Amino acid sequence: MAFRTRIGFLGAGNIAEAMIGRLYTDSSFDVAASRRDAAKLEELGKKYGVETYSSNRGLVERSDVVVLGIEPSSLAAVLKEVHGQQAKLWISLVNGASLAYLQQSLGKQALVRAMPQIGFKYGHSVTWYAANGDCAQGDIALAERVFAAGGISRRIGESQMNAATAFSCEPGLLVQDLIADQKALDGEGLKVDAQALAYLLRGTASKIEELGIKGASASVATKGGSTEAAHRFAEGKGLYALREQRVSACVRKSEELSRKT
Numbered sequence: 001m002a003f004r005t006r007i008g009f010l011g012a013g014n015i016a017e018a019m020i021g022r023l024y025t026d027s028s029f030d031v032a033a034s035r036r037d038a039a040k041l042e043e044l045g046k047k048y049g050v051e052t053y054s055s056n057r058g059l060v061e062r063s064d065v066v067v068l069g070i071e072p073s074s075l076a077a078v079l080k081e082v083h084g085q086q087a088k089l090w091i092s093l094v095n096g097a098s099l100a101y102l103q104q105s106l107g108k109q110a111l112v113r114a115m116p117q118i119g120f121k122y123g124h125s126v127t128w129y130a131a132n133g134d135c136a137q138g139d140i141a142l143a144e145r146v147f148a149a150g151g152i153s154r155r156i157g158e159s160q161m162n163a164a165t166a167f168s169c170e171p172g173l174l175v176q177d178l179i180a181d182q183k184a185l186d187g188e189g190l191k192v193d194a195q196a197l198a199y200l201l202r203g204t205a206s207k208i209e210e211l212g213i214k215g216a217s218a219s220v221a222t223k224g225g226s227t228e229a230a231h232r233f234a235e236g237k238g239l240y241a242l243r244e245q246r247v248s249a250c251v252r253k254s255e256e257l258s259r260k261t
């Protein structure tokens with residue numbers, strides 16, 4: 001039988017489950033998970049047929065790759081718990097936790113700090129990641145193989161990680177925009193359902209892939225038409241400048257979380 005990479009999710013909430021949901025069907029990975037809530041852990045094990053561990057140390061012991069999927073507030077206690085343990089590769093998903101901070105506890109080991117999105121579940125995540133100096137080429141290739149299960153990946157410098165986190169806020173923010181659109185259209189007497197919105201977004205995504213962002217933007221509006229009118233209105237009201245500030249607010253929050261770890 002071919003060698004299978006043993007990957008262990010320490011902390012198995014929203015984002016870890018999105019990743020597990022892709023990786024458990026990949027025959028080159030052998031997936032396991034740990035979390036404190038025994039009932040939820042058992043449920044996860046049954047749902048995906050993955051091994052479960054009530055002990056974080058036990059999980060690390062059996063894993064080639066350990067994915068830290070805990071909230072920032074649980075990180076310090078978890079790092080204390082697994083102190084002295086080794087893995088081939090550690091991947092931290094914890095917002096704000098720097099590679100230097102992780103290295104202080106885990107020591108000289110291959111560490112990757114990654115920011116996927118929940119779209120991993122559907123194969124549509126862009127996983128931004130930074131690696132420490134102890135990552136060999138093989139470790140980077142391994143991390144990219146994990147990320148490829150849920151979409152694409154982009155290696156960046158660690159200083160860009162807060163901006164990458166803000167990019168990862170976009171799916172949630174777009175949903176808020178869509179809710180506002182729905183309300184406005186409802187006011188005009190049109191009920192727009194989730195499937196209709198999803199089709200609209202898929203069409204836009206395909207257009208961006210084909211033409212690039214500028215190309216898609218240039219081809220959006222018929223001259224003198226209704227899209228152009230909405231665009232001019234938004235520009236005049238400073239809506240796009242406000243959106244830039246909204247993204248900046250995401251970056252500032254990530255910076256604040258970084259200072260706490």
Ligand SMILES: NC(=O)c1ccc[n+]([C@@H]2O[C@H](COP(=O)([O-])OP(=O)(O)OC[C@H]3O[C@@H](n4cnc5c(N)ncnc54)[C@H](OP(=O)(O)O)[C@@H]3O)[C@@H](O)[C@H]2O)c1
Nearest residue numbers: 011012013014015035036037069070071072074093094095
């Ligand atoms: N959600 C996203 O889209 C997203 C994207 C990229 C990165 N992230 C980052 O990923 C991390 C997790 O986010 P999330 O949204 O998935 O949060 P979440 O749903 O709250 O998941 C956190 C998990 O960690 C477990 N946990 C906490 N303390 C633990 C401990 N001592 N031992 C074992 N498990 C423990 C929790 O389960 P128990 O309470 O049962 O232990 C829970 O399953 C965060 O640091 C976040 O910044 C999230």
